[in-house]
Amino acid sequence: MRSELVYSMKKIGSGAIVFSGYAFKSKDLGSYGIPVVKIKNVNNRIVTLSNVEYFPNEKVTEKLRKFFLENGDLLIAMTGQGSVGRVGKLRLSSNQKVLLNQRVGKFIIESDSLDKEFLYQIISSPYYEQILFDAGNGSGQPNLSPDAILDVEIPFPDIFIQRKIAKILSSLDDKVWFLQRQNEILEKIIQSIFKSWFIDFDGQTEFVDSELGEIPKGWEVCSLKEVLSLLKDGSHNPPQRVKEGIKFIAGASDLKHFEIDFTNCTYITKEEYEKIHKYWEIKSDDILLTIVGTVGNIGIVKEFDLPFSLQRSIAVLRPNDKIDFVFLYCLLNTIEFEQFLYANINPTGQPGIYLGTLSEFKIVLPSQELIKSFSKISKPIISLIQKNYENIRMLKNIRDYLLPKLMSGEIRV
Secondary structure, X not given: OOOOOOOEEEEHHHOEEEEEOXXXXXXXXXXXXXXXXXHXXXXXXXXXXXXXXXEOHHHOXXXXXXXXXXXXXXXXXXXXXXXXXXXXXXOOOOOOOOEEEOOEEEEEEOOOOOOHHHHHHHHOOHHHXXXXXXXXXXXXXOEOOHHXXXXXXXXXXXXXXXXXXXXHHHHHHXXXXXXXXXXXXXXXXXXXXXXXXXXXXXXXXXXXXXXXXXXXOOOEEEEHHHXXXXXXXXXXXXXXXXXXXXXEXXXXXXXXXXXXXXXXXXXXXXXXXXXXXOOOOOOXXXXXXXXXXXXXXXXXXXXXHXXXXXXXXXXXXXXXXXXXXXXXXXXXXXXXXXXXXXXOOOOOOOOEOOHHHHHOOEEEEXXXXXXXXXXXXXXXXXXXXXXXXXXXXXXXXXXXXXXXXXXXXXXXX
16 A cells, blocks of 8 residues: 655745855956856756856955855756756865856755755756746746745655655766766767867878968868758748647757757647658758857757757758768867857847858868778767767656655655
């Protein structure tokens, strides 16, 4: 016989407070010093320290010391379209220093009746993520105040039950974190090799002049369109959504780094899908790039992602036989391409870049022999990264399945 788990509902504020970060000035942030966690770094239940800005060590004063973060801190994005209400846990190595930026909140537990890890598991669940997102989306700029966060009611079982539930779910999170960390290392390896071979020209001995400066002899300068067999964006006329059907993604909120996140996607009918893709379809190993709104998010289409469609804010790039998809993916992740994107964003209205402009990006095309050598090294690594993401997705599904079962008492702790 199943025993129901008995608990009361209380406001988060009955056991915690929210502490907001420091208003660092953009002119003071650079490429060295102490990492500063901003809204963009709070993602998918974790806090990423890639793509961060830094505050110089020598400028840290006594008043900034209370804004240092610690391993295991629970953070929440308090503003931003598509980001408000996102929750993440920070993982740091020993002695690592990190600072907290304004509009990112840190939860501080102030009562013995609430376990921090339990709070994290509850408010980072899809149900409460939506509640927090809705609370921050009124008119104008999405915004969550500390009071609005602390007013949200959550389950408050006995503290011992909280700890048991948190321990079960945290073991899954630890596995997810390990796989994510492994993927970060693997991708750095690929990007380092790409930079060494194709940006820094390591190993090359003879050079010739070109419009991009000196390049290895036998290589050529060409535009991006010359190495693509497909460059398309998605639907320019938003299709009617349905409750069930073919997946449809709309922008940066669905396209994270490397992978496509269908967690909050909408759906369209088969008829709408066929109307959009009358002459072309998305295929495995296509590269996706956000080109409107948040510009520059990049992902690789996997076989198990298909079929799906997308909005015009995402471009689909498919390499021809001159390069392969891993070379293209690495190319789009270079600093040179990032600088090109931001130099060519349309300044009027919503930020964006036209496909025609995108297609003119100049690249240095190496020999086919070198591309094949790179492919031989990089493709097995990409395959391992993709397999890890598949396992991450499975572990997240298990966690999301377990939480309501544990909270109802259907699964005993």
